[in-house]
Amino acid sequence: MNERILVVDDEKELADLVEVYLKNDGYTVYKCYNGMDALKCIETVELHLAILDIMLPDIDGLRICQKIREKFCFPVIMLTAKVEDGDKIMGLSIADDYITKPFNPLEMTARVKAQLRQYMRYSQPHNERSEYDIRGMTISKNSHKCILYGKEIQLTPTEFSILWYLSENQGKVVSTEELFEAVWGEKYLDNNNTVMAHIGRLREKMQERAKNPKFIKTVWGVGYTIEK
Incomplete structure (x- = not known):
């Protein structure tokens, strides 16, 4: 499949550079220099991934990401020159990854590949079970939605993938390493806090109590589980 990627950055030289690297990897690139475009x-192109600069001259990247989330579930990578932890947390609460400028284009393309692998894997139709109903939480692979007590929770594709994998393995303790490699499709490295950070955001969206969560429980020193 020829994946279609949207690149949005008002720094034309940077947008052009990103476009060159992505095209070299065989992707079709749609490039915009402002939020309106x-x-x-x-709205007009069936996209598989978006790379958005946060600081744009008209509509900021976070707002564009919010608009994407209203209709679509493809992954979003945020680009920003900001390095404060608050900005990073805010960006990742609605996006799937976050890259701080300046960055290595090869690292950027590696992250693109990882996000697309994950997205395509969970978007393809399968014959396996497509829905789970767990104590008031319904998660559907076909619609890519999670309904908690009758209300939809807005999840990023990464958050959905984590919750789906834990639901598939309900009753089993999934190690941090297994969860990372299943969702991100990359080798897990020690001292990687990525899974913990995403689990924390998932619990916030599900309004889970940190000390006694109903759904995603921590098994200290091992990993996470959704109990039967």
């Missing part, structure tokens, strides 16, 4: 592209 990006929104038009999102």
